[in-house]
Amino acid sequence: MKSKWKRIFAVLLSVVMCFNLCGCWNSRELNTLAFVTSMGFDKTDTGILMTVQVFNPRAIASQKTVNETSVIVYTQEGKDILEMLRRMITQSPRKMNGTHLQTVIFGEDFAKDGISMVLDFFTREHQFRTDMYFAVAHGTTANNILKTQTKLETNPSNKLFSSLKSSDEIWAGNKAIKLIELVNAIVSDGNNAAITGVELTNPPQDKDNINALQRMEEDPVVIKNLAVFNKDKFVGWINEDECKGYNYLTGNVSETLGSAESKEVGKITMEVTHTDAKRRAAFVNGKPSINVEIHVDANIENVTGTYDITKEENLNKIEKLAAEKVESQCLGSLIRTKEYGCDIYGFGELIHRTYPQYWKTVKNNWSEEFRNLPVSVKVDYKILATGPQGNPFFEKENK
């Protein structure tokens, strides 16, 4: 009998002890929490201005139209992120909860000073997920962007999140980067980070007026350009074409548009369905060089003009033109980044992997070495299909 009680006690004890294992956690009701969907960081004279966008559940899901905005913005100045976040309780009735943070926007000036403290906070603090996107405000402050209402999505940060994600998938004119990738790019020796830019076009005069927003033709918040970083510090911008080149060079294009344009050909637009970048490091005359072979598969989607696309040689011509376009995008991107001395392509890593001994000698001076790194780009463009019709319908009539 005694041993039976002993056993029961042992089982109970081990169960009770289990409950001590669950670490730091706390029970909080949904309606005591304010869910932060976006955070913005700007530099001020005294320190940091943190802007926090919190969704307003009542306004978002209400059946009736409520005279409330779908998001609420809080700002707080300070020097320390956690302190600012906590201090917001003095303004907001609910505790800030960062578990659903979707986008983090850096002001340009803030990014120039370095974003490492923010990244450290996000990776160290337990409540954050790692799947938020990062962006840099171009020509404005993060605060301004977060204060702006957007179209279609009621939640501006949701809009930013979705358009970053989908444009990364089908447009390739920017780079959606998440926490882990960003941190890896920063801490890696032979690599640098690039974060997409966000711009305010034609900011509405009356910010809170939803009617004014509806009258606008263009969404006020647009994704544009790419911010290039050296370590954790912002260096400069590259434009859309250069950004495409960057994505081609890193093999990051999953779907985009390609085009061939000349007097003879007219303008032919293609949907790029598959790309692949083979990157190799080589040694030529005691100097390292990089060879990138880019394979692009594309389908013709739109033909402007009367060019006969049913002929094999004409197709080859189109392929060549399109390949040249991609090549020029790549080279443009290389020229610009070499100017900045920022290897955002990870070529340094490539050399590190192929020639580890040599890497040790250039490791500390990679930024300079990169400026003089010869990179040869070869594009192999393949048109797989021309769509269900051969030549444009209108060709015959014209002849």
Next chain:
Amino acid sequence: MGKNGISSSISENLKQITNTIGNDLDFTVRVFDILLNKHVLKGAVIFINGMADTNKLNSLSMELNETILSQTWDGLTLEDCFIKLKTSLLCQVKVSVGSDSETIYEEVLSGNTILLLDGMDRYLILNTIGPDGRSITESTSQTIIRGPKEAFTEKLTVNITLIRRIIKAKSLKIEKMSIGNLTKTNVAILYLDQIAKEEMLNEVRTRLKNIKVDSILDSGYIEEYIKDDPNSIFPTILNSERPDAVAGNLLEGKIAVLVDGSPYVLTVPAFFIDFMQVSEDYYHHYIISSFIRLLRYVALILTLIVPAFYIALTTFHQEMIPTTLLVSIAAQREGVPFPAFVEVFLMEIIFEILREAGIRMPRAVGSAISIVGALVLGQAAVQAGIISAFIVIIVSITAITSFAIPNYEMSNAVRIIRFGFMILSTCFGLFGVFIGLVLLTLHLSKLKSLGIPYMTPLAPANVQENKDALIRFPLWKMRYRPRMISKAKTPRVQTEPPVSSEQSKNQEIY
């Protein structure tokens, strides 16, 4: 004939019996005279009106009358008369001879008729046990779409017949015993000789014999007394209202316990998977049956943890909810005065009350409860902002899924455990839920039914027996009976399907 034998004087006997049974409301004594050798020989018939079958009594009395009035009595001895009566009545009902005074009461009280003859210290027991009671109807608590619809009745003999009609084998053995000092309830053990294991049979016999109680009113009493772990909430004895289900179990080597007065037949051993199966599974196509079985397990898991998960996710792990879903949940929680736990608990309790009320209520007011349940508790409570609409969905999911568990006892067990999970998740979040799941698994693995692990064939894993567990293999693939239960080693299926694939390909009949 010992001290318990009856006296040879009929008046003394009648006096004693009348005194003991002591009422004349249904207790009937009919006295008749036989003219034997110029003497009057007194005889008496005793029965209980209502317990004895009226039809049988009528034909008996006609036969008795004819026999008495026949002219062939002269010259017979008393013994001869007794035998003459016995043989003449034998053509109407089953007749046996008794001499014990105690047996008279037992026989009379169970509906038999006793014939006493003056001067004899023996009596005739005429089998007039009463009408069949309720006729065989469709099963009400275990309904099916396809398959035999007959259900057991309260009458033991009828129930045995129902099984015998399915299994017409001489190896179907029946053992009878009576349990209950006052109710003297007849209990029968049914099994298939050669297939049921002897040790299990002995175990059932011993357990039944050890029951020492006044009354057995339903098979539920027996179940509670012979259960392996009486404190476990999980049923370890299967009850069924359906003869085909019981026959199926018998054919696997299980043992059935039939209780007079209860339309629910017990079968032992019963495993966890048995409570998630219905006999209909074998009547449909095996792919469909397998799908439905898996569906039931999904339902089981859902009904167990959906409310707990909701509490855990909304109060502890908001990061696990997709952002858009979180927005809509948060919007509904807006302005709701109670914490999520109170909300869920309230609604679950109300649902359980609604369910209980629905069972007990007279049919005539049945519609009232659905109106109150659906409109007042569902819609109005949400509109009034007392609970959030999401809770109504959660409670509905648990309700619907709990009905998908085919066995009522299992469904009840899960209902209770669900509340435990809700408390765990309120205190410890998902961590608590998983601790609960671990404890539940431990408990289930510990349970036994008639000494065989409850989770068979999942926990002592057995590939062969898993052919009829979570999914159902085609019938011809289940060649052997479950080895844990049955002792017969011969295959129960001899052939592949008689239509071979080649046949169905080549043979064309115009």
